[in-house]
Amino acid sequence: MLFNSFVFLFVFLPLVVVAYFAIPAHRARLVLLVLASYVFYAYAKWWFALLMAASTLVGYAGGRALERTRRKAVLAATVASLLALLGAFKYAAFVGGNLTSFVGVITAQGFPGLHGFLNGIVLPIGISFYTFEGISYAVDVYRGDLEAERNPLRYAFFISFFPHLIAGPIVRYGFLRPQLLRRHPFDADRVRAGLLLFALGLAKKTVVADGFATWVNRYLDDPSSLHAFEAWAAVVGFGFQIYFDFSAYSDMALGLAQIFGIELPWNFNRPYRASSPIEFWRRWHVTLSTWLRDYLYIPLGGNRKGERRRDANLLATMGLGGLWHGASLNFVVWGLYQGVLLLTTHHLRKRALRAPPAVAVAVTFVVVMFGWVFFRLHSAAAIGHAVAAMFLLHGLGQFPGHLTLLIVAAIAYTMVVPEEWTWDVRSFGFARVAAVGAVLAVGVASIYTSHPFIYFRF
């Protein structure tokens, strides 16, 4: 089920919210939310729910076992089991497809049956997110940072809670558990604040992000026809599209969780204001970048084993982070590109090379935006066309006025206005509340032409 769908907005959400506050018992409320989350998830395909239940079972049992015996083998088995599900559904087609193609080239024998089977694998939405949550839980229990959860209901809630199920934020159990122990009585101010944030997120997605998508797709669907102006505008436009799209989802998730009295970690903080790639990753998809730092980069040795090892660790972490986004080489390239940006920044800092803040922000903006080429375009040929166009090899071309106007407006807005989740919506008076109500109406009215969230496929 999508947040920007009518069945969610007009059926699922009202029913769940009313039922939640109608039920007085805290435990029963948790049961309701877990059941609702499974319905939410199974709406796309019924067997997705079985998959999530399996992942939940593995994580819960692994946690209990790790609490009894903190053995590496148990941790490895738990993590491997969780990753096996992810690997089977997300990466089998990628690895198998590349292997069969390779063998096909060597032996001149095709494997159409195997190709067909691999291509027929359906990616369960959100699997990357709840797999990472399960892994973080198992590792935290193993490290002794967290007690294993004995109550399966609470663990099931942690994995399945529908606001963050599909596209994050990636929640750590230590963050969520204390909130699950408390009862959350109806609080009109809190519910209103949650709804306001959700409304702002919905409008940000259906009006702003999809407004960008219309123009960006027009250009990037055929990169071979691009010239310099169009290529840069399209790539920068995509940078804003994906930011507004994903941050809108995060706002909606935070708002929805707030309705039920749950606070989720924030994910974005105006990343294009960053003055370095390092700062960019402290502002962009923060729950993923901190996850990668805590569960991949640091266990690999982090920066404790010398510069070369740090650089290698950075590249490995970001390359795998790229691969997490999708089973495709372009995402790996994007991750490695981000890794190169990070280690370059470290080396520049070591040499005490620092630019004035405005220049640093501008340079960071440009290099980050350039990286989106590898994220948005999937084939080497398409990437080649776009990059060649960006470097003037296809001429300047026509100036894309509409898209440029949108980009200028987006830059001005994101540089001046703070991230929506930081707004003190509880203090909004009647006029501003009514204005957000109107924004919600516009957001709902724009659903008809809305695109799916970009991060759903990850």
Add this chain to the structure above:
Amino acid sequence: MARLVVFLGTALVLLAALATLNWWIDPFGEFWKPSAVQEARAARPQCLVSHELIGGEYLPFKLDVFRSRPTRTFVTGSSRVLKIGSWPGERTFANLGMPVISPEIVLKELRALPARPETLYLGVEAFWLNPHFRGFDVSPGLERHARYLLSRSAFDESVRIVRRAPYVLLHRWRKERVGSSCVVGRSRPALAWRLDGSRVWSFELDPHTYHPAVDPFTTDLRNLRTGIYDDWTELSPARVRTLERVLALAHARGWHVVGFTPPDGERYLRFFAASPVIGPRWRAFGRLMPKLFGRYGYRWLDFRDARSIPCRQSDFVDGGYHTDAACSMRMRRRLDAAARRQLTLVALGDSIPAARPRECHCRAGFVALFARALRRPVAVRNLAVPGANSADVLRLLRKRGGVHADTALVMVGHNDTPWLRPDGSLRRNLAAILDLVHAPDVRVANFYDDGHGDPAVVAEYARAICQVARSHGARCADVYHAFTPRLLAADHVHPNAEGQRLIARLLYALPSARRK
């Protein structure tokens, strides 16, 4: 709490206003408006209905067209059949075609029609058999309606319409004159519909409006317009099955069917001939269709090459896809001629007309032999049921509400044991059966003496059958007197192959009778 109410209230009031405006204006025609069509129908002379008011509601509109006329002949198919219309003064023709129609929609459409006798011209498109082709969604659900009513793009279009024609705020449509035609619409009929369901281009209404021929023909032949031939690597078995279900339905209802495929322009023909991917499928489609239609005794007219109609390249209004009215009516003439040559034949009775090979040791029973002897395209429906007596056949007919055909063959009574009550049920049942057979030519065969019954009773039975048949205006073949024991099969009950041939000959030799 008050601010929560203000927040939700503001959103709901605005959305309600949006939905109301979109519903009233209905800019993309998502809601069926029967009163607009009624208004066009009530006008003298009758008006056309602007496409603005029909929008995507093709199915209810076409069903309304069918029901509002004494339809005896109708055509269905894609947008390429929409110029096939009525002859001047003809009220019994309806065009039920729809743009982006698929076999699934055709089946749905035909199921919604009453089972009265009809002649169907079924325009089959080659791209229907492309598994990647998707037809128009004719059954929008509640969610799609809600999405539409609450959509900003519909609102934008509604506002444009209100600006252009402010009267729509009070009257959703009005009668307007476009060129020399009366059109029920609201100021901009890009297309219009006649009340027989055929389509009128805007340039036909007003020569000053857009004509597709003014644009150079730039369609990408590799994608062939909207990608309807994209990735066509096999003839979809599911679609072929659906087409078979369409034909089976028509057959079960006793309809005449003539299948055809609309013509393609020269550029398309050249492309089909040369394309290594689409070409073989296109040719396979051409081979499959006559077989598929022939299986039900229906004719297939292959119009893919426009010259076979005959039409010229200049008869396409858009360079090679849609034919103009003149070419479409030439197609109609060919279809009418094919339909006139085609008969429907229904057979009723027991195991003798059913003619199972293991009983008669024959390849074809007398029904098939009779049909063959007609030397014309015949759609045969053999409704005979082994073991059935006259009461069973009557029950079958009552359940079906009777049968319609050009010719009906009836041979029943062999299982009406005991035979010792010759004035009993058989006469009554046979009379009732014949009342339920609606055909201009009804032929009844009495039955032969297989040696199992009292010869006097059998003779009486044979006489009684012919008496009842004649009293109902049917012809009766006297099998009783012509049949000899050597014509019995090994089971000494059923006729053998020679016996079946004899019955066919006797029935065929009868002069045809016009009744009802």
